[in-house]
Amino acid sequence: MVALRAALLSVLLTVPCVCANTPAPPIVHRFHQNHLAMGTEFTLDLYAPDQALASEVAAQAFDEIDRLEALLSNYRPASELSRIGREAAAHPVITDPETFHFLERSLFWSRESDGAFDITVGPVLRAWGFFFHSGRIPSSSELVALRPRVGWQHIHLDPGTRAVSFMTRQPMELDPGSIGKGFAIDAVIAILREQGITSAFLSAGNSTLYGLGAPPGAFGWPVHVPDPHHPGQPAATILLHDTSLSTGACTEKFFVHNGHRYCHIFDPRTLSPAEGMLQTSVIAPSATDSDALSTVVFVLDPQATRYLLEHTPETRALLFGQPPDHEACLAINWEGSPCTSAKPSPHKDLPL
Amino acid sequence: MIARRLFLQGLSATAITAGLAPEISAQEAASQAETEAARQIAPSADSSPLRVGIIGPGSRGKELVRNLLRVPGVRIVAAADVYPPRFDQLNQVCGYTVPSHTDYRALLDRKDLDAIVVATPLGLHASHVIPALQSGRHVYGEKTMAYTVDQARDIAAAAKVSNRIYQVGHQYRYSPWIRAAIARVKAGEIGNVTHILGYWNRNNDWRRPVPTADPSGHLERLINWRLYHEWSLGLIAELGSHHMDIANWIFGSAPTTALASGSICCYHDGRETDDNVQVVLSYPAGRRFIFTSMTDNAKQGDQLWLYGTKGSLNVTLEDATFFYEPRQIVKAPTNGKGEEKGVTTSASYRPEGEMPYRGPGKPLTIANPEDATTIAIRAFVHCVRTNTQPIANADVGLGSALGVIHANQALREKKEVAIPLIST
Numbered sequence: 001m002v003a004l005r006a007a008l009l010s011v012l013l014t015v016p017c018v019c020a021n022t023p024a025p026p027i028v029h030r031f032h033q034n035h036l037a038m039g040t041e042f043t044l045d046l047y048a049p050d051q052a053l054a055s056e057v058a059a060q061a062f063d064e065i066d067r068l069e070a071l072l073s074n075y076r077p078a079s080e081l082s083r084i085g086r087e088a089a090a091h092p093v094i095t096d097p098e099t100f101h102f103l104e105r106s107l108f109w110s111r112e113s114d115g116a117f118d119i120t121v122g123p124v125l126r127a128w129g130f131f132f133h134s135g136r137i138p139s140s141s142e143l144v145a146l147r148p149r150v151g152w153q154h155i156h157l158d159p160g161t162r163a164v165s166f167m168t169r170q171p172m173e174l175d176p177g178s179i180g181k182g183f184a185i186d187a188v189i190a191i192l193r194e195q196g197i198t199s200a201f202l203s204a205g206n207s208t209l210y211g212l213g214a215p216p217g218a219f220g221w222p223v224h225v226p227d228p229h230h231p232g233q234p235a236a237t238i239l240l241h242d243t244s245l246s247t248g249a250c251t252e253k254f255f256v257h258n259g260h261r262y263c264h265i266f267d268p269r270t271l272s273p274a275e276g277m278l279q280t281s282v283i284a285p286s287a288t289d290s291d292a293l294s295t296v297v298f299v300l301d302p303q304a305t306r307y308l309l310e311h312t313p314e315t316r317a318l319l320f321g322q323p324p325d326h327e328a329c330l331a332i333n334w335e336g337s338p339c340t341s342a343k344p345s346p347h348k349d350l351p352l
Numbered sequence: 353m354i355a356r357r358l359f360l361q362g363l364s365a366t367a368i369t370a371g372l373a374p375e376i377s378a379q380e381a382a383s384q385a386e387t388e389a390a391r392q393i394a395p396s397a398d399s400s401p402l403r404v405g406i407i408g409p410g411s412r413g414k415e416l417v418r419n420l421l422r423v424p425g426v427r428i429v430a431a432a433d434v435y436p437p438r439f440d441q442l443n444q445v446c447g448y449t450v451p452s453h454t455d456y457r458a459l460l461d462r463k464d465l466d467a468i469v470v471a472t473p474l475g476l477h478a479s480h481v482i483p484a485l486q487s488g489r490h491v492y493g494e495k496t497m498a499y500t501v502d503q504a505r506d507i508a509a510a511a512k513v514s515n516r517i518y519q520v521g522h523q524y525r526y527s528p529w530i531r532a533a534i535a536r537v538k539a540g541e542i543g544n545v546t547h548i549l550g551y552w553n554r555n556n557d558w559r560r561p562v563p564t565a566d567p568s569g570h571l572e573r574l575i576n577w578r579l580y581h582e583w584s585l586g587l588i589a590e591l592g593s594h595h596m597d598i599a600n601w602i603f604g605s606a607p608t609t610a611l612a613s614g615s616i617c618c619y620h621d622g623r624e625t626d627d628n629v630q631v632v633l634s635y636p637a638g639r640r641f642i643f644t645s646m647t648d649n650a651k652q653g654d655q656l657w658l659y660g661t662k663g664s665l666n667v668t669l670e671d672a673t674f675f676y677e678p679r680q681i682v683k684a685p686t687n688g689k690g691e692e693k694g695v696t697t698s699a700s701y702r703p704e705g706e707m708p709y710r711g712p713g714k715p716l717t718i719a720n721p722e723d724a725t726t727i728a729i730r731a732f733v734h735c736v737r738t739n740t741q742p743i744a745n746a747d748v749g750l751g752s753a754l755g756v757i758h759a760n761q762a763l764r765e766k767k768e769v770a771i772p773l774i775s776t
C-alpha cells in the first residue's frame with residue numbers, strides 16, 4: 001500500500017487565525033459547474049458569497065474558454081490558428097498579440113525540448129489513424145512524405161510585425177491539443193482573479209488542473225496522482241495552491257497491434273508514438289507550461305527531462321515509465337519521496 | 353414596392369445603379385455588387401499605416417481590436433472609456449500601452465487618428481458615432497446602428513456629409529458560409545422563401561459580475577447596461593438584430609410591420625428589459641420573420657431557419673445545412689413504344705428514409721471558411737484605404753434598426769406597429 005503524502009507547494013507564512021480585531025471572513029459557499037469544450041469537460045469549483053455571483057463568474061469563465069476554442073481549434077476552419085495554417089505558406093500572416101504569444105510559447109517549448117514538443121505533428125497522428133479511432137501503422141515512405149508539412153522549425157515568427165510564415169511554403173496544421181487547454185486555464189484564472197475570486201479549482205478533463213488559493217481552512221486543493229503500476233492506488237497526493245498540474249498518459253487514446261500499445265502522444269523526431277513512458281505529471285506555476293511540459297517529459301528520455309526541469313524554475317515532475325528502458329518511477333523536485341514505495345510492475349507490458 | 357424590394361441588399365443594387373448609367377439592369381448591378389463584395393472580403397497585401405482609436409473597449413471592443421491587429425499596417429493609437437479598468441485590459445490585448453482618455457472628446461481632439469471604432473452601449477452609439485464622423489474619421493460602429501430611427505438617419509447623414517466610411521457591426525454579411533448559402537437561396541435552391549425563423553436561446557441570467565462595491569448602483573448600470581432601458585433595447589437588439597439583418601438581406605426588403613411580446617419570467621432581479629421575447633416581422637407579399645429568445649433554456653441555441661417552397665436552410669454560428677422538400681409530382685417521359693424497362697429489386701433501406709424523414713441534410717462546404725468578424729474588420733480597413741462603400745453600410749444598419757426599434761415599440765404598446773418606409 002502506498003502511503004498518502006501531502007506536500008504543500010507554496011510556502012504559507014501566515015496561518016489563518018481567529019483574532020478579536022480582525023474582521024470575520026465573509027461567509028462563502030462552494031459552487032460547481034461543468035462545461036464541454038476543447039474536446040473535453042472543464043469543471044470549475046469556486047467559493048463565492050452567493051449563487052448569483054458564482055453563476056455570473058462561471059459564465060464569464062466558460063465564455064472565455066469558448067472564445068479561446070474559437071481562436072485556437074484545429075477542428076474549426078474559422079479559427080485564427082486554422083487561418084494561419086492555411087495562409088502562412090503563401091505569405092506572412094499578421095496575427096493578434098494573443099495568438100502570437102500562444103505560438104511563441106509553443107515554439108519556446110519546442111526549442112527547449114529539442115523538438116520533443118511540436119504543435120505541427122497533426123498529419124503524423126492522422127497517418128497513424130488517430131483521428132478516426134482506427135489505429136494503423138503507416139509505411140516509412142508515407143511518413144517521410146509528411147516531413148515538409150511537419151516541424152516547428154519551419155515556423156518563423158517575427159515579433160516586430162507579429163507575422164507568421166512557414167518556411168517550407170506548405171500549409172501546416174497547427175494543433176493546440178497539447179498546450180491549448182493550459183492556455184485557456186491560465187486565461188480563466190486571470191479572469192477569476194480580476195473578479196475577486198480567491199478560491200477556485202479549474203480542471204480540463206482532469207488532465208490540466210489549477211488550484212487558485214485554497215478552500216476555506218485548507219492549504220491547497222488536493223490532487224491524487226495515480227500509480228499506473230498499481231491501478232487504484234495513488235502514488236502521491238499533493239495540494240495545489242496558486243499553481244497548476246498537468247498529466248499526460250497513454251491510458252485513453254491508444255491502439256494495440258501485435259500486443260504492443262501505440263500511444264497518441266508522439267515523438268515528432270521519429271514521427272512515431274512515444275515509447276517507454278506510462279504517465280507524466282508536471283507541476284508549474286503556469287498551466288500553459290505544465291500542459292506543454294507533461295507532453296515534453298513524456299517524449300524526452302528521463303535524463304533530458306531531468307536536465308530540462310532542473311533548469312526550469314518552480315517545476316516538479318513525477319514520471320512513471322516502463323522498465324527496463326525507463327525507470328518505473330522518477331521524481332524530479334517532487335516533495336516527499338513518492339517513488340520509494342512504488343514497486344515496479346510485475347508485468348513486463350502494461351495491463352491493457 | 354420596388355423601392356422597398358431593392359432596399360437593403362447589402363451593397364445594394366440601388367446604390368450601385370445610382371452612380372451609373374440609368375439603363376443598367378438590376379441583374380448587372382447585382383453582379384457588380386457581388387464583384388465588389390468579393391474584393392472587400394479578400395485579404396489584401398496593402399500594409400500602409402492606419403491609425404485607429406476606440407471608444408468603448410469593453411468586451412466587444414476588445415474582440416474588434418484583436419481583429420484589427422490581424423490587419424497589416426493597423427495600429428491602435430488611442431482609447432476612450434468611462435470605466436478605467438478597461439484600459440489595462442486593452443493594453444493586455446494590444447501588448448503595449450494605448451494612450452487613454454476618460455472623455456471621448458479628448459480622443460476626437462487628437463491629431464493622429466484615421467479611423468474610430470465605436471463599441472459603447474446601444475443608447476450611446478449616435479452620440480459617439482456622429483461626432484467621430486464629423487471629426488473627419490471613418491467609423492466602424494457596432495450594431496444595433498442606433499437607439500432611435502432619427503439617430504440612425506442622423507448617423508447616415510453624417511457619413512454622407514463628411515464623406516467618410518461608416519460600417520455597421522453586422523459582420524454576418526461577411527460570413528463566407530452565410531454568403532455562399534444565401535447565394536444558393538437567391539438562385540432558387542429552396543424555392544420561394546416565405547418564412548424565416550430565428551432562435552437565439554441561452555441559459556444564463558445575462559448578467560456580468562460587478563467586481564467592486566457599488567452602493568450607488570452606478571457600476572451595475574454601466575456594466576449590466578443591457579438590462580436597463582436607458583441604453584438598451586433588450587434581447588431584440590442584442591441578439592435579434594443579427595437575424596433581422598439576415599432576414600432583410602434574404603427578403604431584399606426592410607420589414608413593414610412589427611408585433612412583439614416579452615416578459616420577465618425567470619430573473620426577478622431588478623432588471624427592466626425582458627428575459628424572453630417573441631417578435632413577428634412582416635415583409636412584402638405576406639412573408640414573415642419570427643424571432644424568439646429565452647434565457648433559461650439553451651437547447652435551440654442560435655439558429656436561423658429559412659423555409660422555402662422547395663426546401664429549408666439551417667444556419668448556425670458556424671455552419672449551414674440544406675434540406676429538401678419531397679418532390680412534387682412531375683410528368684414522366686415514356687419511350688414512345690409503350691415498353692416498360694423494368695426495375696431491379698433490392699433491399700429498401702435508404703438512410704434519408706429514417707425519421708425525421710427529411711434526412712440529415714446536406715451541409716454546405718466552402719473553400720475559405722474564415723471568421724465573420726475577422727473579415728468584416730479587414731473589409732472595413734480595405735474600404736477606408738480605397739474609399740469604397742462597405743457591404744454593411746448605413747442602409748444595412750438602418751434596415752435592421754427599423755426592425756429592432758419597432759419591435760420594441762410593439763412590445764411596449766402591446767399592438768402591431770407599422771414600419772414606415774425610410775431610407776438613408
Ligand SMILES: NC(=O)c1ccc[n+]([C@@H]2O[C@H](COP(=O)([O-])OP(=O)(O)OC[C@H]3O[C@@H](n4cnc5c(N)ncnc54)[C@H](O)[C@@H]3O)[C@@H](O)[C@H]2O)c1
Binds near residue numbers: 412476575
Ligand atoms: N457584432 C456583434 O456580434 C456584437 C457582439 C457583442 C456586442 N456587440 C455590440 O457592441 C456594443 C458594446 O457591447 P459590449 O458587450 O462590448 O458592452 P460592454 O459593456 O462590455 O462595453 C461597452 C464599453 O463602453 C464603455 N462606455 C460606456 N459609456 C461610455 C462613454 N460615455 N464613453 C466611453 N465609453 C463608454 C463601457 O465602460 C464599456 O467599456 C453593443 O452595442 C453591442 O450590441 C456586437
